[in-house]
Amino acid sequence: MSARASRTGRSLFLLAPLLLFLAGFFVWPLFSMMSQAVSDTAVLRLLPQSAEVLAGWDRKSPPTPEMQTALIADLKAVEDTQALGDMVRRLNSARSGFRTLMSKTTSALSDEADPPADLVSIDKRWERPEFWLAIADALSPLTDRNLLAAVDLGRNADGEIEHLPADQSVNRVILVRTFWISALVTFACIAIGYPYAIIAASLSGWKRDVMLAAVLLPLWTSLLVRTAAWFILLQEQGLINDVLQMLGLTSGPVQLIFNRTGVVIAMTHVLLPFMVLPIYSVLITIPKNLMPAAASLGAHPLRAFLRVLLPLSLRGVAAGSLLVFISAIGYYITPALIGGPGDQMISSIIAFYAIGSANWGMAGALGVVLLAATLVLYSVYARLSADEPGRR
Amino acid sequence: MRRRRSFLLPGGEKVAEGRMRGPALCPTARAREPLLAEFIRFDRITKFYGPLCVVENLDLGIGKGEFVSLLGPSGSGKTTLLMMLAGFEQPTSGTILVDGQAVNDVPTHKRDMGVVFQSYALFPHMTVGENIAFPLEMRGLGKAEIADRVTRALDMVQLSAMRERRPAQLSGGQQQRVALARALVFEPRVVLMDEPLGALDKQLREQMQLDIRDLHRRLGLTIVFVTHDQSEALTMSDRVAVFNKGKIEQIGTPRQVYDEPATRFVAEFIGETNLIEGVVARISGGEAAVRLASGAEIVSAVSGGVAEGATVYLSVRPERIELAEARNAAHNCLETEVTDSVYQGDHLRVELAAGSHPLIAKLGRRSREFEPGTKVFAAFSAGDCRVIAPPDGQRQAAAS
Ligand SMILES: Nc1ncnc2c1ncn2[C@@H]1O[C@H](COP(=O)(O)OP(=O)(O)OP(=O)(O)O)[C@@H](O)[C@H]1O
Ligand SMILES: [Mg+2]
Numbered sequence A: 001m002s003a004r005a006s007r008t009g010r011s012l013f014l015l016a017p018l019l020l021f022l023a024g025f026f027v028w029p030l031f032s033m034m035s036q037a038v039s040d041t042a043v044l045r046l047l048p049q050s051a052e053v054l055a056g057w058d059r060k061s062p063p064t065p066e067m068q069t070a071l072i073a074d075l076k077a078v079e080d081t082q083a084l085g086d087m088v089r090r091l092n093s094a095r096s097g098f099r100t101l102m103s104k105t106t107s108a109l110s111d112e113a114d115p116p117a118d119l120v121s122i123d124k125r126w127e128r129p130e131f132w133l134a135i136a137d138a139l140s141p142l143t144d145r146n147l148l149a150a151v152d153l154g155r156n157a158d159g160e161i162e163h164l165p166a167d168q169s170v171n172r173v174i175l176v177r178t179f180w181i182s183a184l185v186t187f188a189c190i191a192i193g194y195p196y197a198i199i200a201a202s203l204s205g206w207k208r209d210v211m212l213a214a215v216l217l218p219l220w221t222s223l224l225v226r227t228a229a230w231f232i233l234l235q236e237q238g239l240i241n242d243v244l245q246m247l248g249l250t251s252g253p254v255q256l257i258f259n260r261t262g263v264v265i266a267m268t269h270v271l272l273p274f275m276v277l278p279i280y281s282v283l284i285t286i287p288k289n290l291m292p293a294a295a296s297l298g299a300h301p302l303r304a305f306l307r308v309l310l311p312l313s314l315r316g317v318a319a320g321s322l323l324v325f326i327s328a329i330g331y332y333i334t335p336a337l338i339g340g341p342g343d344q345m346i347s348s349i350i351a352f353y354a355i356g357s358a359n360w361g362m363a364g365a366l367g368v369v370l371l372a373a374t375l376v377l378y379s380v381y382a383r384l385s386a387d388e389p390g391r392r
Numbered sequence B: 001m002r003r004r005r006s007f008l009l010p011g012g013e014k015v016a017e018g019r020m021r022g023p024a025l026c027p028t029a030r031a032r033e034p035l036l037a038e039f040i041r042f043d044r045i046t047k048f049y050g051p052l053c054v055v056e057n058l059d060l061g062i063g064k065g066e067f068v069s070l071l072g073p074s075g076s077g078k079t080t081l082l083m084m085l086a087g088f089e090q091p092t093s094g095t096i097l098v099d100g101q102a103v104n105d106v107p108t109h110k111r112d113m114g115v116v117f118q119s120y121a122l123f124p125h126m127t128v129g130e131n132i133a134f135p136l137e138m139r140g141l142g143k144a145e146i147a148d149r150v151t152r153a154l155d156m157v158q159l160s161a162m163r164e165r166r167p168a169q170l171s172g173g174q175q176q177r178v179a180l181a182r183a184l185v186f187e188p189r190v191v192l193m194d195e196p197l198g199a200l201d202k203q204l205r206e207q208m209q210l211d212i213r214d215l216h217r218r219l220g221l222t223i224v225f226v227t228h229d230q231s232e233a234l235t236m237s238d239r240v241a242v243f244n245k246g247k248i249e250q251i252g253t254p255r256q257v258y259d260e261p262a263t264r265f266v267a268e269f270i271g272e273t274n275l276i277e278g279v280v281a282r283i284s285g286g287e288a289a290v291r292l293a294s295g296a297e298i299v300s301a302v303s304g305g306v307a308e309g310a311t312v313y314l315s316v317r318p319e320r321i322e323l324a325e326a327r328n329a330a331h332n333c334l335e336t337e338v339t340d341s342v343y344q345g346d347h348l349r350v351e352l353a354a355g356s357h358p359l360i361a362k363l364g365r366r367s368r369e370f371e372p373g374t375k376v377f378a379a380f381s382a383g384d385c386r387v388i389a390p391p392d393g394q395r396q397a398a399a400s
Helices: A001-040 A048-054 A067-075 A081-094 A098-109 A129-139 A145-150 A171-202 A205-220 A223-233 A239-246 A260-283 A290-296 A299-329 A333-338 A346-356 A360-386 B002-021 B078-086 B128-138 B144-156 B172-184 B200-217 B230-234 B254-259 B264-269 B392-399
Strands: A153-155 A161-163 B039-047 B052-063 B067-071 B093-100 B113-116 B188-196 B221-228 B239-244 B247-253 B275-283 B287-292 B296-302 B311-316 B322-325 B332-343 B348-354 B357-363 B375-380 B385-388
Touching: A001 B113, A048 A067, A048 A129, A067 A098, A081 A098, A081 A129, A098 A129, A098 B385, A145 A153, A145 A360, A145 B221, A153 B200, A171 A205, A171 A260, A171 A299, A171 A360, A205 B357, A223 A239, A239 B275, A239 B392, A260 A299, A260 A333, A290 A299, A290 B113, A299 A360, A333 A346, A346 A360, B039 B296, B052 B247, B067 B078, B067 B230, B078 B113, B078 B188, B078 B221, B113 B172, B128 B144, B128 B172, B144 B172, B172 B188, B172 B200, B200 B221, B200 B230, B221 B230, B230 B254, B239 B254, B239 B264, B247 B254, B247 B264, B264 B275, B264 B311, B264 B385, B275 B296, B275 B357, B287 B311, B296 B332, B322 B357, B332 B357, B348 B375
Parallel strands: B067 B221, B067 B239, B113 B188, B188 B221, B296 B385
Antiparallel strands: A153 A161, B039 B052, B039 B093, B239 B247, B275 B287, B275 B311, B287 B296, B311 B385, B322 B375, B332 B348, B332 B375, B348 B357
């Protein structure tokens, strides 16, 4: 018993660096990103007194004097103008008109000479419950607003989920585009990588090594370098256009860059190893004599392929497709450099929110959507491969 | 199955007995031609793998309904020959004819040959039933007929209960029988087997040998069977082709290759033998007198290709030697001394020294014991002894 416990202890000790690494660099960032997506303290932080009073409000009746006094006290206590700006932006996105109302209110409150008696005297809009409702909702430390916004949904005044207006509905289009581009890349990788893996697996010696090295080499080069190389190759005066025109296949230069074609070409190249290697590793475990056996039993090579090699290698194709697809939906640099404005993928949007507008909530929410899509895909794959026949 | 085996066994013993007695003087030349109407012919087949010559200028005819074994040491080109017949490999030169038609350019899937691979090559993602149905589906047969023929094939190999299993859920012997059923179910013109029993244990192998032999007889199949197990080749085949370095050293019935080895390689590769060097003194009427280094003269059966004065080997099977106290005028007799004697259950193995030359004798179980040091005469008839022609170069020199 104790020997066993000490063995467990020892293995845990040996695993500790790995576990710590995972916790520090994977679990924690993931968790904090996800919590960013649902946490919302921009308002609660600044309005602690209002939060207490509003908890007792019935959400329908006009604001009571206590509510107004609490809010005035809170607003007067705010010193951090940046935080105030955040709060206003947050409230304004829930209820338009808040920006003007707030600036009017704060400037009136800062008027030491003639302090207003209550909020309604500053602006009539403070009588209307909708504005208070927006504050009450914004006070909750948890919000589904970002998550809903990530898929172009929002809550209306009654708190019901509805589609955002068309001019704000860009995420869903980009999500669909992301999946579509990833699917195109996955298909292109299958179309190129599957025959490639079959040929590599059927060869031996140095020929096989050369084929595998050709596929592995891109993996050892920086992604940025590869993308930059494609940037040069795909230009109007680039190598590919020159060759096409030299061969007389096209009369003028073909637009290959800043559009979908270029993105798919470059991403396919970059992701090809993730398709070839899993397929190859499955193919080399398939006994060499199955295809000759099928032929001797009267199967035309094509039928032998469809009935024997294809079903046996499907596991590798599925694993490769999953790897490629999941990597592709997270792609950022390649579409950013090679794609046009209509080819930006979800990661660009995440980067925009995270770096461009410091909206960590939205960045986190889109990240959660991406993660959820990945997990769904993976569970489908796991389900499919669990009852895979022919596994030995 | 048990009943069939017990029925077969006495027959098998009888064959062996007959082999012991027969003078077996028929010339090997006759055995080069198939006993039945010729169905497959390898015509001057040569195969190179890069610079390596694996099969060299090989001629071989196989009769319809015949069971031919290709027997030889590892790397002698047996598999290569089979692969060329099945269409997996192309000969570098020469023609393969099946039923009078050259098949060199016919792709494998149109050759209509059932192949049983050494490693079975069952499709792991299909059940036993689907594996056996595969060749029938490829031939576009109807569902009902396929089901019917699969059922019969499974009955034949006694695996009806395993129909829905996958190959990985079967024992080696069962997989072997599935492979056999799959290769036979479409009634191919020829069945090719590449060491199909190599992976089985001894008991199962012997049972499968009898099963395959029985199927061959019942269905009248033409079978080409590759093995490097000589007893397997002898028990199963109509004829045995002994391979060495890409060439056929000898082809003949099991009795011919055992009793009348044409070359030293065949004599040594098949069974155990005593080889004694000597010079041919006289040849008359199918018998040759060979003088040994010790001065003793031995009379032996001989077939063509040996001239007087040639240096030859005499091959005497250990079980053909009898030990006697007194010289026997009717037989060849060598004076020997017993050096060792080992009881081996079914026989007594006695090691002898004829002068400095070692000899081995296998005596019947009932034989008396021989103490080391005992002087005995090793006696054998002229018919139990073969003159083995010298290798090619020497033979030509002798003939000219
Ligand atoms: N694809 C190949 N490429 C190169 N050499 C080969 C190839 N296949 C076989 N050989 C060589 O040809 C020779 C004969 O091989 P083969 O497989 O015919 O022998 P075998 O008689 O079947 O032997 P075993 O009893 O070991 O199966 C061997 O020396 C082998 O190394
Ligand atoms: Mg072989």
